[in-house]
Amino acid sequence: MREEKFLDIMLQVKNCINVQDSLSKFFVFEKLDGSNQLFCENCNEKTDTLKGQRITKLPPIMTFGLARFDIDYEKWERYKVNDRFEFPLEVDLRDYLDADAMEQHPDSVYELKSIIIHRGGTYGGHYHAYIQDEL
Numbered sequence: 001m002r003e004e005k006f007l008d009i010m011l012q013v014k015n016c017i018n019v020q021d022s023l024s025k026f027f028v029f030e031k032l033d034g035s036n037q038l039f040c041e042n043c044n045e046k047t048d049t050l051k052g053q054r055i056t057k058l059p060p061i062m063t064f065g066l067a068r069f070d071i072d073y074e075k076w077e078r079y080k081v082n083d084r085f086e087f088p089l090e091v092d093l094r095d096y097l098d099a100d101a102m103e104q105h106p107d108s109v110y111e112l113k114s115i116i117i118h119r120g121g122t123y124g125g126h127y128h129a130y131i132q133d134e135l
Contacts, residue, residue, distance in 0.1 A: 004057065005060055007058070009063070009064050010065045010067055011026060011066055012067050014070055014081045017084075017085070018088070019088060019091055023091075023095075023096060029050045029051065030050070030052060031049075032050070055097050057101055058101065058104075062091075066085065068081045078122040091110050091112075112132075113134075114129060115129070116130075117129075117130070
């Protein structure tokens with residue numbers, strides 16, 4: 001089995017105030033019921049189901065991309081989401097781990113090490129990186 005060294009998660013900025021808010025929306029489970037039910041081969045019938053995702057293994061390095069670009073469907077134009085978005089110096093991912101991963105990773109806290117900021121619009125600009133110096 002190959003050991004993963006990175007995990008990249010794309011976080012929505014639009015309608016989210018911070019990293020925790022965006023993570024909560026990213027990892028929410030959707031209930032599939034009524035006409036949305038899935039067929040269960042064991043039961044041989046359609047059943048209510050929860051659809052969603054959880055982290056099964058924490059890598060040494062976690063990166064979060066911020067989805068700051070969106071589309072205006074009335075104008076069919078891209079635009080940049082410039083909403084304020086807060087991020088902490090530490091992020092605890094315990095709430096987003098599956099049960100087996102929680103046993104394997106009792107410490108699920110990641111420390112902020114760097115930030116990349118885009119200045120400009122949807123069709124151009126510059127990226128600036130701010131990285132903590134590890135002496």
